[in-house]
Amino acid sequence: MSQSLSGWGRYPVLDCELSQPRDEAALRAALVQGPVIARGNGRAYGDSALQPAGTIDMRAMNQLHDFDPATGQVVTEAGVLLGDIITAFLPRGWFPAVTPGTKLVTIGGCIASDVHGKNHRHAGGFSNHLDWIELMGADGQVIRADANSNPDLFRWTPGAMGLTGVILRAGFRLQKVTSGWIQQDTIACANLGEAMAVLEDTDAAYSVAWFDCLGRGAALGRSLVMLGEHAARDDLPSDKRHRPFHVPPRRRRRVPMDAPAAALNRFTLRAFNRLYHWNGRRHAGRALVDWDSYFYPLDAILDWNRIYGRAGFAQFQCVIPLQSARDGLHDLLGAISESGQGSFLAVLKRLGPQDSPFAFPMEGYTLALDFPVNDRTLALLRELDAITVDHGGRFYLTKDSRLSAETLRHADRRVAEFAEIRNKYGLTGAFASAQSERLNL
């Protein structure tokens, strides 16, 4: 069935032949038409999970297979949502070792993007907790890959955006936690230098800075740094101590319609950012926050991607290596502030080292921002691309909807080798997304 599809940013929108296999036989049948790409819960921002010739919705393959309380290893099908894992295992004292900013992602998507979280510096990427995967190759055969068997496939699949085959199942480890609450410290920082100093010096498990993009001059990089640790049972007030993993359900809101494009301009943005910063300062200090509000604040607002209007939005996320991070971030924030095309919020995280052949993270600082799609912001994004490349940075494909193949190759020397590996294993014609075609992967 042909269906209009997009990523989370609602840009671009493409007509895709969509199938939803319920078992391996149906998936095998869907592969025949090639090229195809697997799709999870549609949370990649751009065109990573769009293929007009054949997009495979993996959400019907969503069973939990096994859990080992001795090691914390869970075995699931690719279509299981991270939120389902939390619902199932947090009451038993387990939580994902690595989580992105939404729980509404599939496990297949977590692996394909090799997602990272606010604890990357200590915990690494999702793949750091991955024991094995099963993939369906172009020939319909199911291949199991781990550190010892098919190690090539095991190493290249995280971050490969589904281009090494369809991820079917995986075994990965959860972390043991002491409660469903996070001890959060909020620190208001006047500028980029202060925020980086806090992020650099902290040994908190989780850390992130939320920026106000419109600060200029001495206020460039005005931000709230939020540090977090899993709260111990003794940190909880007495009324919560007897059920440390229980968190009252949050009220959910929905964005009922597309906002008109005019709703988002430098004045509303400035007001929003001021308010946010002021509110943050007011609440600076220590607070006990439930896991859902701490890790997934935006999940409480269903369809929040509609606030950017009908034209959709593009997210920009790059990582700048440690040695050039200060200059690189200064230039990036300077260019954004200069243009006045601010985004509601920008997020800065300190990443630790990661040794994987194609995943996004590397030791340094990663900056992520949203922009409504229009000609001016697309021009700004090209400017940000160039600044990133100049400082030795690279781009997160999960967020991308508009990079050029040329820029990507400049930024990331691994791309050529990735294309070779794809050729070597006969994957190039069989697995392709609109993104991989645009970027010539």
Added chain:
Amino acid sequence: MKDTVLILGGRSDIGLAAAHALAAEGHPIQLTARHVAGLEAARTDLALRHSVEVSLHEIDALATAGHEDFAAGLHPEPGIVICAIGALGEQVRDEEDHASAVQVMRANFEGPAILMAVFANRMAARGSGTLVGISSVAGDRGRASNYIYGAAKAGFTAYLSGLRNRLAKQGVHVVTVKPGFVATRMTQGLDLPERLTAQPDAVGQAIRRAIQNKRNVIYVKPIWWLVMRVIKAIPEAIFKKTSI
């Protein structure tokens, strides 16, 4: 200890969705199918997600002679029984192929009704319990496009209504569920209008709420109540010339 829930038709998407919705509240689950081979994965998934006991049981809904023994062999005795057994058939083929039409009638009416009867008697004797029958909006008025299935469901709807009337004074509650279009394995490949089509999860939650709130008859998507009101209100002289 929460009531054990028996799902008749444990392979159906609606039956499984109801199992998940109730297991999430801590109800132990008994899943049934004609052959349970292949249901092991669903069992494991339910048990892992919700930390409840889940067991598998074989029953052929059409072999009505065995129903009493089947019910007597269940331990613990289920406090809630949900019947999601059914088969859509193929209307055009079944107009000619009477054997196949008989199968559709039996799978949607005879088998489910006798199963309900067996559990109704046991619950009446105990003085408690809830029966849930998944019927269909297709039973609200016979239409050319699916009247064999629809007639069987109409029979089931009437049967459930009668049971509810009989058991109301005996502490047993009966829920009739008319899901409307649902995106399931049964309807895969049909071109269903999005606004009128529910996801199995939504049906599962609606069933859970209907049990908890002791509802009598529910349409999963409220719009179906209106749609069926309109369809039922059309005079027969006009209705017979339409193709809805």
